[in-house]
Amino acid sequence: MSSLPASLVSSVVGSACRRAILVAVGLFVSTSGLKAQSPSAAEYKSIQEALDANPGKMVYLPQGDHIVSERITIKHDGSGLYGYGRIIQENAEQPVIRADGRKGIILRDISLTRAEEKTESRAEAIYLNQCEEVLLENVRVKDNRSAAASISVRDGKGTQIRGCTVENYMRISVDDRTHSENYGYAFRCIDGTGIAVVNSEGNLIQNCRVVEHVFVPTQELKEKHGLGKFTKKNAARGKLMNPEVWNAEYVNNWHQGSGIIVTGPDITARTQLIGNQIENAAQGIDLHCDHVIVSNNIVNNAFIGMKAMHGSRNVLIIGNQFVKNDLWSIGLMPGAASHHSAPATADRPALAPNVDGGSIIANNIISDFGYGSASWMWTETGSCNPLRFDKGQTPQNPPLTDVLIQGNVIYDSGKDSPLVDGAPKKEGPRYSYAVRIETDGKNPPQGLRFSNNIFHPGKEGVSNVELAP
Incomplete structure (x- = not known):
């Protein structure tokens, strides 16, 4: 019998010793041991009953379909579900899982969907409200077609969403902006968001896939559903409305929603979006928050790759791939929600500043621009x-200030067109400028610094203004 190498023997012995020590002190639990020790939903009449009977414990969801007609509510800290079962919600008015004010809950490996005839809903698949230290890992959400997000986190702290998949989350809807003095109309649209985090701190969204397969912005879909047409209109035109658009009663931004949105301009902060893949979204990544890392993501076939606005400060956008975007790939701009600091008045408390800037855009690649589904x-x-x-949406918005743009590539894929009739047929770029800086108005961007970028020129050049080093 041949002997094992000394290094391998040492490794095996070391591993065995470590396990023995952990077992002795009660810290080692194998996967099979966890399953054996956990209560199983199969032992109860319902998943809800299993959770209620085992507060603070993880409940095992065995493989197979589990039909529910009311939401599953996680009522205790430290509770959760794990396993390879699929929960099918038959009630279109209810989320699949909800938790309010809980801490340390876990959802792992389970699948969530809706009954075939009830996929369109006004509710989320997972709704977490005022929860802390939640972990969602390897959760799959499919066919939760809602104007609400499939996974929704509100007023939370320390939420981790890792390795999750959201598939087919959009629906035909109406975006009603009649209550806004800035707009004052409603219109037919495609709407839906994969993952939404609102008014929350310390978030991690990592290695997730957000994919829409059905509702992509084709001309046929537009004509079939009257997308972009006004359904309501106030007597007075909104402050931010273009008069021509108002009179035509049609908008071309009828592809609404985001793959991932992180918002809450005055509250949300310290978020990491790392290694996610977003396919066929309207907006890939939408940010209205501070102290954000956007790294190693791939956004493919979204008419907007990402934007940061409404007071997004200290955003690090590094090492991402933006493919087949049609309007822009990376956009930074103040929005209507951004504002200067202001002292307290009789009507409101003092306002801390909510500004855009102090950000870095580095080492990103933008390619196949103008070749997405919305290019037409x-x-x-x-x-x-x-x-x-961009400039601010209103004259009162503080300008976007102090952004470092370095080491990025904007690649004109049209120059690499394949052979046509035995000869290369190169197309021109499908963008006007590689970089556009809006200089009109009272609050144009300030302090933009460019270095070591490769920007293939657009139809009209590299930039509409000279790029400051």
């Missing part, structure tokens, strides 16, 4: 630019 809507407008830095 945007390429002829002259407003398509891979990098966009």
Whole structure:
């Protein structure tokens, strides 16, 4: 019998010794041991009954379909579900799982969906309200078609969403903006969001997949559902409305929602979006928050790759791939929610500043720009630019300030067109400028610094203004 190498023997012995020590002190639990020790939902009349009977414990969800007609509510800290079962919600008015004010709950490996005839809903698949230190890992959500997000986190702290999949989350809807003095109309649209985090701190969204397969912005879909047409209109035009759009009663931004949105401009902070893949979204990543890392993500076939606005400060955008975007890939801009600091008044408390800037855009690659599903809507407008830095939406918005842009590549994929009739047929770029900086108005961007980038020129050049080093 041949002997094992000394290094391997040492490794095996070391591993065995470590396990023995952990077992002796009660810290080692194998996967099979966890399953054996956990209560199983199969032992109870319902998943809800299993959770209620085992407060603070993880309940095992065995493989197979589990039909529910009311939401599953996690009522105790430290509770959760894990396993390879699939929960099918038959009630279109209810979320699949909800938790309010809980701490340390875990959802792992389970699948959530809706009954085939009830996929369209106004509710979330997972709704977490005022929860702390939640972990969602390897959870799969499919066919939760709602204007609400499939996974929704509100007023939370320390939420981790890792390795989850959201598939087919959009529906035909109406976006009603009649209550806003800035807009004052409602219109037919495609709407839906994969993952939404609102008014929350210390978030991690990592290695998730958010994919829509059905509702992509084709001309056929637009005509079939009357997308973009007004359904209601106030007597007075909204403050931010273009008069021509108002009179035409049609908007071309009828592809609404986001793959991932992190919002709550005055509250949400310290978020990491790392290694996610987003396919066929309207907006890939939408940020209205501070102290954010956006790294190693792939956003493919979204008419907007990502934007940070409404007071998004200290955003690090590094090492991402933006593929087949049609309007812009990376956009930074103030929005209507951004504001200067202000002292307290009789009507409101003092306002801390909510500003945009102090950010870095580095080592990203933008390619196949203008080759996405929405290109037919945007390429002829002259407003398509891979990098966009905008002015404020109102004159009162503080300007976008102090952004470092370095080491990025904007690649004109049209120059690599395949052979046609035995000869290369190169297309021109499908964007006006590689970089557009809006200089009109009272609050144009300030302090933008460019270095070591490769920007293939657009139809009108590299940039509409000289890029400051």
